[in-house]
Amino acid sequence: MRVLLVTEIPSPFRVPLFNALAERVELRVLFLAERDPRRPHYRVHADEMRFDYRVLAGWELARGGRWLVLTRGTRSEIRRFAPDVVVAGGWNQPAYWAARRAAPKLAVWVESTLADERPGTGVLERVKRRFARGADLVIVPGRASRAYAQALGVEDRRIRTAPNAVDTSVFAGAAVDRSGRPEPTFLYVGRLDAEKGLDVLLEAFREVPGRLVLAGSGAEGDRLRGLADERVQFAGPVDRDDLPALYARADVFVLPSRSEPWGMVLNEAATAGLPLVSTDAAGAAHELIEEGVNGYVVPVDDVLALRAALDRLARSEDLRLRLGAHSLEVAGRFTPELWADAVVQALKPAPVPSAG
Numbered sequence: 001m002r003v004l005l006v007t008e009i010p011s012p013f014r015v016p017l018f019n020a021l022a023e024r025v026e027l028r029v030l031f032l033a034e035r036d037p038r039r040p041h042y043r044v045h046a047d048e049m050r051f052d053y054r055v056l057a058g059w060e061l062a063r064g065g066r067w068l069v070l071t072r073g074t075r076s077e078i079r080r081f082a083p084d085v086v087v088a089g090g091w092n093q094p095a096y097w098a099a100r101r102a103a104p105k106l107a108v109w110v111e112s113t114l115a116d117e118r119p120g121t122g123v124l125e126r127v128k129r130r131f132a133r134g135a136d137l138v139i140v141p142g143r144a145s146r147a148y149a150q151a152l153g154v155e156d157r158r159i160r161t162a163p164n165a166v167d168t169s170v171f172a173g174a175a176v177d178r179s180g181r182p183e184p185t186f187l188y189v190g191r192l193d194a195e196k197g198l199d200v201l202l203e204a205f206r207e208v209p210g211r212l213v214l215a216g217s218g219a220e221g222d223r224l225r226g227l228a229d230e231r232v233q234f235a236g237p238v239d240r241d242d243l244p245a246l247y248a249r250a251d252v253f254v255l256p257s258r259s260e261p262w263g264m265v266l267n268e269a270a271t272a273g274l275p276l277v278s279t280d281a282a283g284a285a286h287e288l289i290e291e292g293v294n295g296y297v298v299p300v301d302d303v304l305a306l307r308a309a310l311d312r313l314a315r316s317e318d319l320r321l322r323l324g325a326h327s328l329e330v331a332g333r334f335t336p337e338l339w340a341d342a343v344v345q346a347l348k349p350a351p352v353p354s355a356g
Contacts, residue, residue, distance in 0.1 A: 002026045003347060004081050006074065006099045007089030007109075009036050012240045013264045015048050016167035020340035022051035025347075028081050029053040032069040032095055037062045043239055056095065074098040085347050087139070091131035100131065107137040107347060111164075111261040113144035114151060115281040115300070129153055139346055141262055144283040160346030163287055165334040166267040170240070174247035175273035175328055179321060184210040184314050187250035187274075189243065189265045190257075192218030197256035197279065197301065202227045204256075204307035209314045215246060247272035251320055252313050257281050258300050270294070270331040275323035277309045288334065294326035 003025045007014070010031055021027050034044055034055055058071030074095045078086060079102065086103035088096040090110075100106055110132065132138055132152045140146045141164040149159050186205070190196055198214065202224065205212050214224070215235040225234060238246055247253075253269035253276050260282035269276055270288055276295030278285040279302075289295040296312075298305040313320050 002083040004083035005087040006030045016336040019050045020336035024344045031055045071095045075102040078102040106135045108135040113148050142287040162342035165339045171271040174244040176248045184251040186212045186252045189215045192221045195259040197258045201256040204303045208310045270327040273324045273328045294323045
């Protein structure tokens, strides 16, 4: 099977998935750009990319948190490669619409959820519905995104699930023995922006024993520093290669987001053997967290519920170690290989009923 995948950039989170897919199908990836100006900390790991890819020529426009890439050559690349199926990484770039027109069969990759805090105009919502409903298949990472696709009017029979994963070889080394530490360290990794709910985390953490490390940068950085006490460390942006050491020093991972289509950091933290605490806004929380088994899911903006979950973990090393061990078990179900297997199964042609 020949598969052409169109997506924005070579994100470090996606490269292991594409590598695994390339071992199963004849794959070519079209990137719209090498970098996203909204994600300056992403480093391109070209040496790790073991699949055929092209970066399309074009121009970029960035304004108000939105990024538009005007590329050329999408349809000619599709004609030359002659794929059996084209997978579009979204609907919000002109190249996706060019791919839609040229694809013999179209699958669209949808990660948004009903809790995703990315408002769109009525026109944009209608455009999104048109794109999703016109695809032959919609591939989602989990239940929250499936519900969103259904809300767009996509029939359930056209939705397939391929759970997101991270490179376990990168993060598994962070699964260290955490027993006997004098105090627990809570960790957050991501942007320091309003949608991440870090103001709620800082308020909840005031009465919780231990330390809190916030790794990342963003528009809310200065305000959050003003809300933090002396037990909170701002680590700044951390490159992927330095993340395992950060996870190894942590005892609990927390994701307090108000909006989080998936949340790959939950995959990373589970692979590192950490208990997980997340709001129910994160798509990954519904797949990766088993309540009370390897972590806790709390409502968005609920300071008391978040504080209770953090405090419970802060006061019991036995609980942290037990939940962290279960996170490792859960992480084994979310690997690049299993993602690629699910994508291949989704893209296979439907069997033709036998005559008679």
